[in-house]
Amino acid sequence: MTAKVIDGKAISKEIREGISKEVSEIKEKFNITPGLAVVIVGNDPASHTYVGMKEKSCTSVGMYSEVHRLPEETTQEELLQLINQLNEDNKIHGILVQVPLPGGINENIINSYIKTEKDVDGFHAINSGNLFLGEDSIVPCTPKGIIELIKSTGASISGKNAVVVGRSNIVGKPAAVLLLQENATVTICHSKTKDLKEYLLKADIVVAAVGKPELVKGDMIKEGAIVIDAGTTVVDGKLVGDVEYSKACEVASHITPVPGGVGPMTIAMLLENTLEAAKKKCK
Numbered sequence: 191m192t193a194k195v196i197d198g199k200a201i202s203k204e205i206r207e208g209i210s211k212e213v214s215e216i217k218e219k220f221n222i223t224p225g226l227a228v229v230i231v232g233n234d235p236a237s238h239t240y241v242g243m244k245e246k247s248c249t250s251v252g253m254y255s256e257v258h259r260l261p262e263e264t265t266q267e268e269l270l271q272l273i274n275q276l277n278e279d280n281k282i283h284g285i286l287v288q289v290p291l292p293g294g295i296n297e298n299i300i301n302s303y304i305k306t307e308k309d310v311d312g313f314h315a316i317n318s319g320n321l322f323l324g325e326d327s328i329v330p331c332t333p334k335g336i337i338e339l340i341k342s343t344g345a346s347i348s349g350k351n352a353v354v355v356g357r358s359n360i361v362g363k364p365a366a367v368l369l370l371q372e373n374a375t376v377t378i379c380h381s382k383t384k385d386l387k388e389y390l391l392k393a394d395i396v397v398a399a400v401g402k403p404e405l406v407k408g409d410m411i412k413e414g415a416i417v418i419d420a421g422t423t424v425v426d427g428k429l430v431g432d433v434e435y436s437k438a439c440e441v442a443s444h445i446t447p448v449p450g451g452v453g454p455m456t457i458a459m460l461l462e463n464t465l466e467a468a469k470k471k472c473k
């Protein structure tokens with residue numbers, strides 16, 4: 191079997207075009223321009239690249255974008271002050287604080303200060319709690335994009351064995367909850383899992399989100415599985431996923447490439463969440 195490539199770049203482009211149309215409509219009808227504020231603290235080059243991409247996508251669909259680049263030595267107190275200011279700013283419908291944050295700043299405390307309706311990352315405890323409960327919530331961008339990519343294959347998720355590798359709050363855990371909501375049988379594997387291969391060989395759907403280059407080998411994948419690779423590690427200046435791509439292509443039915451898979455969808459979902467947040471202000 192040679193896997194079909196799930197083209198995240200093309201799918202996200204279509205989504206962005208739809209968003210762009212909706213942005214023009216609400217500008218015209220309600221005189222509201224959806225606005226996103228991104229906050230980044232410190233000098234991590236990869237994080238600055240991602241933030242630059244978010245800014246560019248935002249303006250390309252006609253949204254308002256502002257980026258706050260803060261120095262490494264920013265205190266939690268100073269960051270909270272900025273969040274409060276953005277919470278009160280009517281131009282801003284979405285606030286995203288890029289993670290990881292420098293040591294000394296508690297991510298969960300920062301996220302808890304963001305107004306829940308502006309929490310376009312879906313990291314606030316109220317949003318993650320509502321997601322967990324199956325209530326309406328803002329859904330974290332990467333996991334939301336992952337579900338869309340799986341659905342783009344036309345396969346149904348219900349009743350499938352899904353294995354999520356990784357248990358981060360931003361990808362693994364919420365991805366597992368969303369898959370469960372779609373009625374998959376979900377297993378979460380992580381660094382302490384005894385025999386990763388044993389679990390993976392039963393998986394009809396694999397979501398790899400650990401950030402360990404090529405941890406998931408081709409021979410760990412079941413014939414015909416759908417493989418979603420959310421890993422993005424830079425190795426020798428090149429972006430590498432969590433899946434041994436060329437080998438996995440020989441067994442999977444569908445697979446996402448890195449780059450060009452989950453990454454662009456994450457940004458499309460961020461725009462979608464920002465648009466939704468702005469639409470709540472349209473009356």
Ligand SMILES: Nc1nc(=O)c2c([nH]1)NC[C@@H]1CN(c3ccc(C(=O)N[C@@H](CCC(=O)O)C(=O)O)cc3)C=[N+]21
Nearest residue numbers: 240286287288289290311331422449450451453454456
């Ligand atoms: N509060 C917060 N929210 C996030 O959503 C968030 C974050 N912090 N911290 C870091 C991760 C990472 N992330 C990516 C987004 C897009 C690409 C992306 O579009 N990548 C392109 C290629 C990029 C390249 O070539 O370097 C691709 O995969 O095709 C990657 C990674 C969002 N994150």
